[in-house]
Amino acid sequence: MTRPVTPGLSTLARRYGIQPSYFSVRGQRIRAPEETLRHLLNALGVSARNAIEVRNALRAEALARMETPVEPVIVAWDGNLPNIEVHHSGHWKQAMLTIALEDNPAGAGSSYSLHRATERDTRVDGRTFRISEYHCDKPLPPGYHTLRWEVGPTKGDSLVISAPPRCYAPAAAADNWGIFVPLYALRSDTDWGAGSYGELERLSRWVHSNGGDLVSTLPILPCFYDRYSESSPYLPVTRLLWSEFFVDVDSIGFISECDEAATILSGDHLTQERTRLHQADLVDYPAVLSLKRRALKALAHFARHQSTTLSDEIDTFLRSHPLARDYAAFRGALEAAGRRWQDWPELLRLGDLSSADINLETQEYHEFVQWLAHRQVRAMTDSADTASLYLDLPIGVHPEGYDAWRYQKCHLTGVSCGAPPDTVFTTGQNWVAPPLHPTTLRADVCHYWRLCLQHHMQQCNLLRIDHVMGLHRMFCIPAGASASEGTYIHFRPEERYAVLTLESQRNRTAVVGEDLGTVPHEVRRQMARHGLNRMFVLYYELPRMAASKGLGIPRNSLACISTHDMPPFAAIWRGVDIREQATAGII
Structure with missing residues (x-):
């Protein structure tokens, strides 16, 4: 694959989370065709048919980030809400931010208000934006909560996910099967x-x-x-x-x-x-x-x-x-x-x-x-x-x-x-x-x-x-x-x-x-x-076993003989899989 020739296309793709290239299983860098980048950008609502559109899209993306007052989704691990960035370009001295809990959507009696911690100015495309950070001292209970914000005449809601850091883990047993x-x-x-x-x-x-x-x-x-x-x-x-x-x-x-x-x-x-x-x-x-x-x-x-x-x-x-x-x-x-x-x-x-x-x-x-x-x-x-x-x-x-x-x-x-x-x-x-x-x-x-x-x-x-x-x-x-x-x-x-x-x-x-x-x-x-938990599949480890290197099962793994993508155990036991792989040219 050749490098994209449209100036800025790779940069624009990366801004929207699209990889312009990736490494193959052999470690070779594979560059995505220009048409692929354009198609995926278009699927995301971004037109990038030529250099002018790419340049305009880069400017629009940078402005859109600053014109979004508050992120639509915020994660509070273990109830600890991170500082919330509030963007605005007006002369509003203070934004209003409150949290309505999942089990109290009306917010009655809620004391989850946020206060301003820091602020700074930044310029994007010739415009000045103020970035204020708001902080909440009180930890949130687990749940899907609503952050209600008001920045000047603009109002909106954001989803706050207050989540435990880890998935549920039952009591371990050595002989579970x-x-x-x-x-x-x-x-x-x-x-x-x-x-x-x-x-x-x-x-x-x-x-x-x-x-x-x-x-x-x-x-x-x-x-x-x-x-x-x-x-x-x-x-x-x-x-x-x-x-x-x-x-x-x-x-x-x-x-x-x-x-x-x-x-x-x-x-x-x-x-x-x-x-x-x-x-x-x-x-x-x-x-x-x-x-x-x-x-x-x-x-x-x-x-x-x-x-x-x-x-x-x-x-x-x-x-x-x-x-x-x-x-x-x-x-x-x-x-x-x-x-x-x-x-x-x-x-x-x-x-x-x-x-x-x-x-x-x-x-x-x-x-x-x-x-x-x-x-x-x-x-x-x-x-x-x-x-x-x-x-x-x-x-x-x-x-x-x-x-x-x-x-x-x-x-x-x-x-x-x-x-x-x-x-x-x-x-x-x-x-x-x-x-x-x-x-x-x-x-x-x-x-x-x-x-x-x-x-x-x-x-x-x-x-x-x-x-x-x-x-x-x-x-x-x-x-x-x-x-x-x-x-x-x-x-x-x-x-x-x-x-x-x-x-x-x-x-x-x-x-x-x-x-x-x-x-x-x-x-x-x-x-x-x-x-x-990870997965450990014995079928993948057969070469390692044949070389007397042991199994090396990772901790916190679900171990199995094979998966639905592999030959069934009876076929492995009888060696049918070897004949099938040889016929398919895999080995």
Whole structure:
């Protein structure tokens, strides 16, 4: 790659957290193409098509920093609020800053006022700005608080995250162990062609009865199994709800009350198709879900229109889980429109749905299956006779899914996450998922991140953060470009860590960061600082063992034989992986 020739483009990119270059796994400096820098800047709302626009954008960025009176997000580690910088260009002698606590949003009786500590002047682009620092002597309780500020005629709010410095850590035990299994592969004598929440609960009880502590699986989030044939659990429609694909139909207690469902379940067609799928070696996701939906649709209609008790239960669930209702409306709108949300009319695209835009039967179905999925997951995790659940939070979402639509301002458009070329993926990887927005709406991004964590942590004792390096930076690929043409965009990791440690402590959920492969030293330093456990994978250490160098398992690590990206243990034990790698040219 040649150096960018547009003067100032690299400087502008760095101002917005975009790396103009990075080092490959071989230590070679890779310079991002100019078009990549321009595309990523444009995704951030910055036009840089030529030298004049670059020069103007540099001036605008410097002024924008000073014209922002107060940072939108402020982290107070252990309740210790840092000095707050207040920027203004007028002759206002004093700004007004107060903090409303999370449990006292009105601020009544609050004594969390800030006083001015220092001030200084600075000049930017010929204008003089005053920078005043305000200090709070009183430590804040943990929580998401609101800093209300008033600088002359300008008023606003900032999010204050008062967070513990470290994630929750349960009492250590030397012999903790557990089992990982992809839920789709957890087959039984009665499965429908894939595992279900019922099989997962039975495995969890077995592990617990044998002294085990954890049961782990891949993400169990909704996916576009049938519509887009995209069955990857790491590209979910949403990270805020559970998958209807894994609902255990046989354990639904009121099936016998619904004549239509009972007829469907006992019919020859369903029985024969269920037997075929049960006997198949591979999981046919569209067929399994289509078969389950025949019964679930009948049950949904029964629950909503023929059973006052069930309908009231569903309404109670939807009131306490409003995102489930909104998600169901989105799925109903997808069905009615017959096309992806990016191609909807503007009002719908921006999130304004009415009943006329929605297939109401589809909405009703998704409300029902979300209620069922929540009940089945909750029943498993609430039981005292089951092992703890170890869940996996994927790095992103499907670009045509619910999260990318409802929280579209929190995601970059025209950009996808991925990884640069390495020794295994020689052309790089494009994971399709849109990255979170690194600069604007930081408080909204923190809120969305909080919702993702809460959804998982309320049901598990251990949570794996996929690609933990993504808290710091993400390899981003412009639409239409190859993975080798991407580069890294940096985030503000302190804000993401603050939400993570706060939710971890509140939910008493320990955290594992997936730090496999090439990970910058700073990432592991921050993981140690904030109490995230590392991962140790035996498969990676086999060469070290063969050389009699020992295992060298790091402290505070989750140790496992392999991961979902590797050959299963049986294949490793039999040496099948060696033949496969030789065939692929890896060894």
